[in-house]
Amino acid sequence: MTKSSFLSNYWSEILLYTIAVACLVTTAAQYPLSTTFPIGGDAATHIRTVQHIFTDPIFSLQKIANSWYPVAYILFSINAIIPHANWPIIFSWWMTLGQVLTGLALGLFVYRLSGPKASAIAIALWAMTPITMTSFFEDGTMAQLWSLPWVILFFERMLAKSYKGMALFAFLALFSHPITALVLIATLAVSAMIFDKRVALLALAITAIASIVIYFRQDILQISSHEASKYVPELLHGFYLPWVLAALYGWFCIIKSHKHHALLLTTLGSFFAVSLMLGANDLLGIGFWTNRLDAYIVIFVVITGATGVAEILKNIQSPILTTCIASLLCTGLTMSAFHDNQNIYKRYESPSTYSRIHPQELESLAWMNNNLPSNITLFTSGETRNYEWIPVLTHFRWALEKADGRTLLQQSSGAQNPVVVFFTRKDNTPDDVSSNQAQYTLLYKNPSVQIYKINSL
Amino acid sequence: MKKLDAMHAASAYSMLIGIVCAALRLNIWITLIAFIAGFIWALRLLDIRKYALIYSIFLFVPIVALFIRIPIPAFLPDLIRLAITFFFWILILLLSSYLVLGHKKSKEQRSRI
Numbered sequence: 078m079t080k081s082s083f084l085s086n087y088w089s090e091i092l093l094y095t096i097a098v099a100c101l102v103t104t105a106a107q108y109p110l111s112t113t114f115p116i117g118g119d120a121a122t123h124i125r126t127v128q129h130i131f132t133d134p135i136f137s138l139q140k141i142a143n144s145w146y147p148v149a150y151i152l153f154s155i156n157a158i159i160p161h162a163n164w165p166i167i168f169s170w171w172m173t174l175g176q177v178l179t180g181l182a183l184g185l186f187v188y189r190l191s192g193p194k195a196s197a198i199a200i201a202l203w204a205m206t207p208i209t210m211t212s213f214f215e216d217g218t219m220a221q222l223w224s225l226p227w228v229i230l231f232f233e234r235m236l237a238k239s240y241k242g243m244a245l246f247a248f249l250a251l252f253s254h255p256i257t258a259l260v261l262i263a264t265l266a267v268s269a270m271i272f273d274k275r276v277a278l279l280a281l282a283i284t285a286i287a288s289i290v291i292y293f294r295q296d297i298l299q300i301s302s303h304e305a306s307k308y309v310p311e312l313l314h315g316f317y318l319p320w321v322l323a324a325l326y327g328w329f330c331i332i333k334s335h336k337h338h339a340l341l342l343t344t345l346g347s348f349f350a351v352s353l354m355l356g357a358n359d360l361l362g363i364g365f366w367t368n369r370l371d372a373y374i375v376i377f378v379v380i381t382g383a384t385g386v387a388e389i390l391k392n393i394q395s396p397i398l399t400t401c402i403a404s405l406l407c408t409g410l411t412m413s414a415f416h417d418n419q420n421i422y423k424r425y426e427s428p429s430t431y432s433r434i435h436p437q438e439l440e441s442l443a444w445m446n447n448n449l450p451s452n453i454t455l456f457t458s459g460e461t462r463n464y465e466w467i468p469v470l471t472h473f474r475w476a477l478e479k480a481d482g483r484t485l486l487q488q489s490s491g492a493q494n495p496v497v498v499f500f501t502r503k504d505n506t507p508d509d510v511s512s513n514q515a516q517y518t519l520l521y522k523n524p525s526v527q528i529y530k531i532n533s534l
Numbered sequence: 535m536k537k538l539d540a541m542h543a544a545s546a547y548s549m550l551i552g553i554v555c556a557a558l559r560l561n562i563w564i565t566l567i568a569f570i571a572g573f574i575w576a577l578r579l580l581d582i583r584k585y586a587l588i589y590s591i592f593l594f595v596p597i598v599a600l601f602i603r604i605p606i607p608a609f610l611p612d613l614i615r616l617a618i619t620f621f622f623w624i625l626i627l628l629l630s631s632y633l634v635l636g637h638k639k640s641k642e643q644r645s646r647i
Binding site: 263267270271303314318319322323325326328329330332333336342343345346347349350353354357358360361362363364365386388389390391392393394402406409410 | 539542543545546547549550552553554556557562565569573576577580582585586589591592593595596597599600603604606612613615616619620623624627628631632635
């Protein structure tokens with residue numbers, strides 16, 4: 078390679094990386110900058126688990142240890158160091174950081190797998206995914222998002238043949254989120270079975286044991302949802318189709334360049350098989366949690382698609398032309414995703430859609446903090462997940478009960494200063510509460526909230 | 535050598551046209567014809583027939599799975615239906631990989647003899 082062509086390659090790579098990272102940060106930071114409060118029901122649960130880590134460490138650590146996401150929670154609890162932490166805002170930015178870290182982990186893995194151009198393209202491809210291809214921001218699924226970098230880095234360490242690194246990242250992934258753990262275990266099991274038939278027999282034995290466990294713990298079987306994937310159609314004939322096409326070619330290019338690394342190819346191949354069948358299980362006739370399971374197939378498409386595009390551009394043999402094409406494709410499609418997301422965030426911000434906690438509900442929580450004594454117990458029903466913000470944003474004891482008038486009186490009889498709250502947009506005040514002034518005294522009312530003091534029997 | 539470079543470039547341009555057409559959401563047939571033509575040519579140029587056969591199984595088995603529905607009783611819980619479907623297709627994947635790998639092994643053994 079001559080000096081001028083080396084320099085031209087060098088600068089084109091720097092330019093591509095700059096564009097890719099800018100795209101990644103833009104679509105990730107768009108979420109906290111466009112929304113005033115986290116969307117999705119899980120955010121409150123995540124914050125509630127870690128917010129008292131320094132004030133009540135034993136109770137918090139017990140909750141973390143008994144949760145499904147210990148590693149993700151331990152990392153998230155670092156934010157408790159921030160004095161006077163505004164947890165909803167911190168949560169949104171933590172999600173942004175998770176999205177950016179996943180993009181950078183993909184960049185690192187693809188750099189090692191297929192070189193710098195493919196790495197920059199992979200970062201840009203991941204930048205297009207929020208809302209359009211993944212539901213992390215919409216659902217507030219922080220733990221799952223924060224489990225992805227570890228899976229990607231596990232493959233990166235596998236490529237580097239660092240078994241200690243693989244063990245570390247496998248541990249982090251397995252204890253960050255159960256779905257990620259399931260995908261990783263299934264991937265490794267399939268890969269191991271291909272390598273050794275004895276492992277296949279072992280896997281059959283494990284399946285038999287799992288069947289016995291399920292027979293005795295039948296509550297696991299109650300988990301069900303019938304949903305058609307929003308994202309798989311985007312992969313197969315929509316927004317992400319170009320990268321799926323490139324992924325086909327990319328897979329063969331990876332085979333060519335790493336043909337002697339059978340472990341990596343088999344594991345990546347198994348990862349594809351497992352993640353495609355999980356993410357598109359509605360096409361297999363099931364429809365089980367499809368929108369939560371699609372992220373893994375998107376990751377595979379990003380890795381192989383970026384490799385495919387980079388190889389195609391390399392064959393054109395003009396660094397300037399390839400940089401122009403790659404930059405235009407990445408920025409153009411990221412801007413398109415940015416524009417689509419902007420409309421979705423605007424919709425979530427609109428109080429009339431009630432996609433997140435309503436401003437009048439937030440007002441009522443602020444009123445409670447300023448006007449109610451600290452020893453009260455707040456009772457709510459479980460009709461809306463917005464009630465879960467009560468223990469996060471107030472310092473009162475919160476009890477989740479069935480809130481019709483008669484049962485409330487019985488359930489609250491032993492509680493100190495019982496108060497019942499109704500977020501009336503989803504949970505109307507029952508007549509036997511609103512009309513029974515002897516036992517329920519109205520303390521606060523706005524168009525979306527009613528708060529009653531429960532008088533003792 | 536120059537002829538080979540030109541062939542690489544031609545297949546790359548063909549695939550790129552397919553990708554750009556897909557990105558711009560132009561006619562799906564132009565997308566597919568341009569991409570597949572370039573793709574097949576590129577595969578010939580890659581010259582990885584031996585390895586491609588082994589590792590293509592990972593692509594094709596799950597893709598085929600999307601088009602074939604296994605009849606599983608609908609009254610069974612979702613998780614059980616998912617497990618049965620997975621079990622079936624992973625079994626197909628394993629059998630086909632053993633078939634290909636076994637075939638490759640026996641060819642290697644023959645060549646050694």
